[in-house]
Amino acid sequence: MLSGKFELNLHGSKRVMQALCFQGGLMDIQHQGIILNVYNFDDCVSFYKKAFDLAEMFLKVDGDFRLTCLEFGNSYLMLET
Known part of the structure; x- marks a missing residue:
């Protein structure tokens, strides 16, 4: 079971990724x-x-x-x- 903190971070990251993809942005994964x-x-x-x-x-x-x-x-x- 994931902790609440981890779930919150995971969902936040998903929203950022969706925003970048839908706005045509490229992710710079370092x-x-x-x-x-x-x-x-x-x-x-x-x-x-x-x-x-x-x-x-x-x-x-x-x-x-x-x-x-x-x-x-x-x-x-x-x-x-």
């Missing part, structure tokens, strides 16, 4: 990636870094919210709480 909302944040970050030898691109902490973005080939793997 990065693609995978976003995972995780419960055991520290354990998950450690696992992905070690198991796949992924380098950290950046880290953001805002109160209880934590986010780490890892290089994943030409993409990224983003882990968030």
Whole structure:
């Protein structure tokens, strides 16, 4: 089941994509990636870094919210709480 926050972001992105397509605009996709909302944040970050030898691109902490973005080939793997 998707969290409410993820559903909201997904629907918002869909509206933007529809607006660009219907207005004849071209999307300039610069990065693609995978976003995972995780419960055991520290354990998950450690696992992905070690198991796949992924380098950290950046880290953001805002109160209880934590986010780490890892290089994943030409993409990224983003882990968030």
